[in-house]
Amino acid sequence: MIKYIFKRLLYIVAALFVIVTLTFFLMRIAPGSPFASEKSLPPEIEAALQEEYGLNNPWYIQYKDYLVSTAQFDFGESMKYKGRSTNDMIAESFPISLTLGVEAMILAVGLGVLVGVITSLYHNRFPDYLGTTIAVLGISVPSFILAGLLQYFVGLKMQLLPISGWNGFIYSIMPAFAIAVTHMGFIAKLVRSSMLEQNSSEYVKMARAKGLGKWTTVFKHTLRNALLPVVTYLGPLFAGVITGSFIVEQIFAIPGLGKYFVTSITNRDYTVIMGTTVFYSIILLLAVLIVDIIYGLIDPRINLKGGKK
Amino acid sequence: MTQSNENLPKISKDKFTVVGGKHDQTDQLAAKSVSFWKEVRLRFMHNKLAIVGFFILIIVALMAIFVPWLSPYSYREQLGVYNAPPSASHWFGTDDLGRDIFVRAWMGARISLFIGITAAVIDLIIGVAWGSIAGLVGGRVDDIMMRIADVLTAVPYLLVVIILLVVLQPGLLPMIIALSITGWVNMARIVRGEVLSIKSREYVLAARTLGANTTHIIMKHLVPNALGAILVTMTLTIPSAIFTESFLSYLGLGVPQPMASWGTMASDGNNALDTAPWRLIFPAILISVTIFAFNAVGDGLRDALDPKLRK
Numbered sequence: 370m371i372k373y374i375f376k377r378l379l380y381i382v383a384a385l386f387v388i389v390t391l392t393f394f395l396m397r398i399a400p401g402s403p404f405a406s407e408k409s410l411p412p413e414i415e416a417a418l419q420e421e422y423g424l425n426n427p428w429y430i431q432y433k434d435y436l437v438s439t440a441q442f443d444f445g446e447s448m449k450y451k452g453r454s455t456n457d458m459i460a461e462s463f464p465i466s467l468t469l470g471v472e473a474m475i476l477a478v479g480l481g482v483l484v485g486v487i488t489s490l491y492h493n494r495f496p497d498y499l500g501t502t503i504a505v506l507g508i509s510v511p512s513f514i515l516a517g518l519l520q521y522f523v524g525l526k527m528q529l530l531p532i533s534g535w536n537g538f539i540y541s542i543m544p545a546f547a548i549a550v551t552h553m554g555f556i557a558k559l560v561r562s563s564m565l566e567q568n569s570s571e572y573v574k575m576a577r578a579k580g581l582g583k584w585t586t587v588f589k590h591t592l593r594n595a596l597l598p599v600v601t602y603l604g605p606l607f608a609g610v611i612t613g614s615f616i617v618e619q620i621f622a623i624p625g626l627g628k629y630f631v632t633s634i635t636n637r638d639y640t641v642i643m644g645t646t647v648f649y650s651i652i653l654l655l656a657v658l659i660v661d662i663i664y665g666l667i668d669p670r671i672n673l674k675g676g677k678k
Numbered sequence: 679m680t681q682s683n684e685n686l687p688k689i690s691k692d693k694f695t696v697v698g699g700k701h702d703q704t705d706q707l708a709a710k711s712v713s714f715w716k717e718v719r720l721r722f723m724h725n726k727l728a729i730v731g732f733f734i735l736i737i738v739a740l741m742a743i744f745v746p747w748l749s750p751y752s753y754r755e756q757l758g759v760y761n762a763p764p765s766a767s768h769w770f771g772t773d774d775l776g777r778d779i780f781v782r783a784w785m786g787a788r789i790s791l792f793i794g795i796t797a798a799v800i801d802l803i804i805g806v807a808w809g810s811i812a813g814l815v816g817g818r819v820d821d822i823m824m825r826i827a828d829v830l831t832a833v834p835y836l837l838v839v840i841i842l843l844v845v846l847q848p849g850l851l852p853m854i855i856a857l858s859i860t861g862w863v864n865m866a867r868i869v870r871g872e873v874l875s876i877k878s879r880e881y882v883l884a885a886r887t888l889g890a891n892t893t894h895i896i897m898k899h900l901v902p903n904a905l906g907a908i909l910v911t912m913t914l915t916i917p918s919a920i921f922t923e924s925f926l927s928y929l930g931l932g933v934p935q936p937m938a939s940w941g942t943m944a945s946d947g948n949n950a951l952d953t954a955p956w957r958l959i960f961p962a963i964l965i966s967v968t969i970f971a972f973n974a975v976g977d978g979l980r981d982a983l984d985p986k987l988r989k
Binding site for chain 2: 384387619634642
């Protein structure tokens with residue numbers, strides 16, 4: 370187990386190194402400069418700025434400096450907003466994104482499992498068709514489209530929920546839903562097919578023969594086994610929630626990390642782009658590792674020792 | 679069995695009578711024997727959702743080909759009617775620059791389909807080559823090739839695509855490059871898995887024993903047997919590429935104006951939600967319906983090809 374985790378951590382470090390190197394060199398060849406704003410700067414000031422951010426050093430010095438500061442989790446100061454460090458931005462906006470993300474994940478897993486269980490219990494009957502249709506629709510409608518449509522119909526026409534902003538729980542309902550729906554559809558499909566597989570197995574027949582009710586069997590026996598594929602989906606779900614937040618936060622004007630990331634892309638604010646990318650990558654890689662470990666712990670059939678078949 | 683039979687008392691044949699059944703026909707097969715691909719086709723046709731998806735795709739493709747060609751307006755022509763609601767002359771209305779949304783939407787279909795299909799084909803070429811080499815050669819080569827793929831999958835896909843597009847400048851070609859740069863890994867994995875499992879089958883051994891060379895084995899055994907998995911992966915890659923394209927267009931990293939893409943149109947439409955909702959709604963419907971259709975066809979194909987479901 371420890372050997373497995375160690376090996377995985379090694380992979381993560383390798384992947385992070387690739388990401389850091391890739392972002393560094395790509396940002397160097399990227400056109401456009403963060404200092405090129407509406408007014409052109411006097412050449413002396415531009416030179417001073419270049420000097421301050423170390424842009425005059427040869428590339429290997431810059432690369433080394435960048436690697437060292439990244440290893441210390443210091444992502445530098447924003448090139449666009451004077452005096453704002455990337456770390457401050459992350460510290461300030463990530464909790465908001467995290468709240469939204471956790472809410473979206475709970476929604477996705479909760480509703481997904483519910484729809485999946487119902488459709489499998491009423492296999493080939495009306496609730497099955499209804500649930501499957503909802504799941505398929507959920508998968509097909511991209512989050513940013515859903516966000517716009519929700520804003521228009523629920524926010525503007527029905528005036529049920531606030532259209533945008535971040536001011537308490539009620540503001541988070543629509544964005545969380547917009548992020549969650551696609552994943553809800555996937556989870557519902559996963560749960561449905563694995564429930565159907567379980568339902569035809571001997572132990573379920575046995576439980577029913579003992580006289581256990583339909584729902585008691587589901588909660589005591591089937592669901593535990595049927596949920597395993599959902600655990601594997603948690604990694605991609607986490608990644609999807611994060612990337613979903615880029616646009617959804619932008620649409621709903623939520624001051625989260627996703628919005629900063631998108632703004633930094635339009636502003637060509639290289640330090641912020643690189644810092645956020647590395648930060649996102651670390652979270653994503655760790656999340657996938659944690660999911661794999663959990664999966665190994667709850668399913669005794671999986672053996673993490675060798676990590677090889 | 680035969681031994682125990684000897685102990686039984688002899689019963690003469692005439693004590694038995696035929697009560698039913700057609701003795702002379704039991705040797706014949708109950709159903710006509712069908713080839714694998716014919717069976718796949720039959721099973722695919724039974725899947726209503728997949729058939730609906732298939733026809734939607736044909737309609738979308740035909741509209742994408744013919745509408746921009748036959749329409750009286752061009753996708754970039756500014757007609758002087760701004761933000762007009764849908765009407766007989768402009769079926770989907772017009773946008774803030776007075777361009778006809780119906781034409782733009784089908785022009786967008788061309789671009790989205792082109793990007794989706796090209797990305798899938800590039801994934802196919804790199805993925806099949808990478809996966810089959812790793813699977814066939816095996817050993818250390820396989821190890822190294824798959825470790826490279828591992829590291830590439832560990833790098834978050836969308837982040838890489840976004841960073842690449844920031845660098846390459848938005849456009850059609852950069853979009854395709856960015857989409858396929860890590861997209862092929864999935865295909866490579868699947869092909870390698872198939873190759874590994876097929877390689878160790880008895881019929882491959884038999885073919886080798888009979889003196890077949892590697893090329894023959896690849897062309898006659900590996901490719902036809904792995905085709906199903908490859909086909910399914912490809913059909914499911916296209917909608918995800920279309921989705922990513924519209925996602926990136928929404929971020930302002932898509933194909934530049936005045937070219938139309940569903941993502942850019944929806945993004946523009948979202949800003950004009952309260953005054954001209956049709957600018958969001960029509961591209962939104964088209965993206966969703968197309969992604970749905972590709973997913974339905976892909977799922978249908980997978981179910982049709984799954985040998986576990988063979989009856």
